[in-house]
Amino acid sequence: xxxxxxxxxxxxxxxxxxxxxxxxxxxxxxxxxxxxxxxxxxxxxxxxxxxxxxxxxxxxxxxxxxxxxxxxxxxxxxxxxxxxxxxxxxxxxxxxxxxxxxxxxxxxxxxxxxxxxxxxxxxxxxxxxxxxxxxxxxxxxxxxxxxxxxxxxxxxxxxxxxxxxxxxxxxxxxxxxxxxxxxxxxxxxxxxxxxxxxxxxxxxxxxxxxxxxxxxxxxxxxxxxxxxxxxxxxxxxxxxxxxxxxxxxxxxxxxxxxxxxxxxxxxxxxxxxxxxxxxxxxxxxxxxxxxxxxxxxxxxxxxxxxxxxxxxxxxxxxxxxxxxxxxxxxxxxxxxxxxxxxxxxxxxxxxxxxxxxxxxxxxxxxxxxxxxxx
Amino acid sequence: xxxxxxxxxxxxxxxxxxxxxxxxxxxxxxxxxxxxxxxxxxxxxxxxxxxxxxxxxxxxxxxxxxxxxxxxxxxxxxxxxxxxxxxxxxxxxxxxxxxxxxxxxxxxxxxxxxxxx
Numbered sequence: 329x330x331x332x333x334x335x336x337x338x339x340x341x342x343x344x345x346x347x348x349x350x351x352x353x354x355x356x357x358x359x360x361x362x363x364x365x366x367x368x369x370x371x372x373x374x375x376x377x378x379x380x381x382x383x384x385x386x387x388x389x390x391x392x393x394x395x396x397x398x399x400x401x402x403x404x405x406x407x408x409x410x411x412x413x414x415x416x417x418x419x420x421x422x423x424x425x426x427x428x429x430x431x432x433x434x435x436x437x438x439x440x441x442x443x444x445x446x447x448x449x450x451x452x453x454x455x456x457x458x459x460x461x462x463x464x465x466x467x468x469x470x471x472x473x474x475x476x477x478x479x480x481x482x483x484x485x486x487x488x489x490x491x492x493x494x495x496x497x498x499x500x501x502x503x504x505x506x507x508x509x510x511x512x513x514x515x516x517x518x519x520x521x522x523x524x525x526x527x528x529x530x531x532x533x534x535x536x537x538x539x540x541x542x543x544x545x546x547x548x549x550x551x552x553x554x555x556x557x558x559x560x561x562x563x564x565x566x567x568x569x570x571x572x573x574x575x576x577x578x579x580x581x582x583x584x585x586x587x588x589x590x591x592x593x594x595x596x597x598x599x600x601x602x603x604x605x606x607x608x609x610x611x612x613x614x615x616x617x618x619x620x621x622x623x624x625x626x627x628x629x630x631x632x633x634x635x636x637x638x639x640x641x642x643x644x645x646x647x648x649x650x651x652x653x654x655x656x657x658x659x660x661x662x663x664x665x666x667x668x669x670x671x672x673x674x675x676x677x678x679x680x681x682x683x684x685x686x687x688x689x690x691x692x693x694x695x696x697x698x699x700x701x702x
Numbered sequence: 703x704x705x706x707x708x709x710x711x712x713x714x715x716x717x718x719x720x721x722x723x724x725x726x727x728x729x730x731x732x733x734x735x736x737x738x739x740x741x742x743x744x745x746x747x748x749x750x751x752x753x754x755x756x757x758x759x760x761x762x763x764x765x766x767x768x769x770x771x772x773x774x775x776x777x778x779x780x781x782x783x784x785x786x787x788x789x790x791x792x793x794x795x796x797x798x799x800x801x802x803x804x805x806x807x808x809x810x811x812x813x814x815x816x817x818x819x
Contacts, residue, residue, distance in 0.1 A: 669818030
């Protein structure tokens with residue numbers, strides 16, 4: 329017993345344990361909670377918006393919990409479905425594609441801070457899995473890997489619908505990746521850092537929040553991110569009316585679930601990015617972390633107080649996340665699908681020039697002193 | 703601890719999730735194969751044309767333009783980080799760089815490479 333305690337208290341081992349706990353928390357929050365919940369929200373919100381009753385059938389002994397059990401029922405059903413690979417498909421690549429799709433959508437969460445830094449029992453805890461100083465570049469680098477999953481899925485299926493979906497997806501994701509990168513340049517000029525932890529730390533003052541000084545960039549970024557994620561109104565690559573299901577036409581069972589989970593996880597990571605970049609991360613407007621720490625520290629003691637403040641921070645982060653997710657879902661059920669030429673036109677002829685203009689305006693704003701220098 | 707070790711751990715966790723999902727399907731799913739079923743889906747018809755053929759050149763054009771403008775973005779990131787200490791000189795210089803690329807965009811636009819019929 330003593331040896332275990334002494335092993336755990338070694339700094340390196342302790343750090344490793346904390347990292348593992350954080351990874352476990354993120355996995356639980358994303359795959360365990362948000363992915364099934366979003367599947368439910370997608371059905372229930374559409375039902376409410378279209379004045380239908382919606383998902384309400386799946387239940388255990390007549391208990392349906394407003395349709396929440398549908399996600400569970402879907403998961404159980406899909407586990408027991410056959411994993412189908414059509415004749416003439418590239419078997420290896422066909423299996424690899426969903427793996428390439430789902431891993432980046434999870435790994436992106438490594439740099440998104442879901443809370444601040446706290447001192448608990450004399451140990452620094454930073455609520456982000458890896459505080460990389462190139463955090464923002466890392467997000468774009470990993471995010472662009474997801475393109476491979478989609479393109480390989482479309483190409484390896486030996487199916488015309490899949491190929492067309494994969495082609496559309498590749499061109500669309502390329503285009504919006506460029507514009508997505510350009511829309512946040514102004515933000516980097518403003519905060520002078522690529523580390524998301526730094527950017528969040530600089531938003532402690534409400535008047536330095538990204539959304540206040542960079543509202544146009546926020547709109548452009550969210551639009552690009554939705555397009556990058558191929559969700560309605562940008563879902564031409566998987567347009568069910570024209571392409572059956574686009575690049576994942578030939579996928580079934582858990583491989584289908586992997587694509588579908590990747591899409592929902594990407595929604596969550598987009599929201600996480602927006603919260604970190606534009607909405608002040610875990611900060612509450614006009615309340616500094618120091619104030620919370622002293623208030624709860626006096627009330628409950630230093631360490632318990634810090635734990636409470638930490639939980640509040642995570643709660644605030646998740647609340648902002650949920651607001652953005654609901655916003656994305658509302659967009660999804662409000663807009664009709666754009667035509668493919670309209671999508672490309674929007675990306676290259678409108679958002680790209682606009683984001684370049686925004687970089688210029690931010691530069692002028694900072695140099696003339698109109699914008700603050702946080 | 704090196705900051706990239708947690709990233710590697712995260713990669714391992716992601717790969718674990720992916721392999722677990724594939725494995726579940728492989729272990730628990732039924733396997734019923736016959737010739738008609740293994741056909742690629744084409745709304746109930748036999749496949750008329752193979753998908754392994756040439757496709758529109760526009761997709762290549764977009765890919766090439768992606769490389770040009772993504773490299774522009776890559777150049778902009780390090781500049782943006784030190785923008786405030788570079789001051790006016792750095793700003794003007796980068797605006798000239800962006801202007802050159804904007805001329806490129808206008809050229810591509812006028813040439814019709816951004817049109818989709």
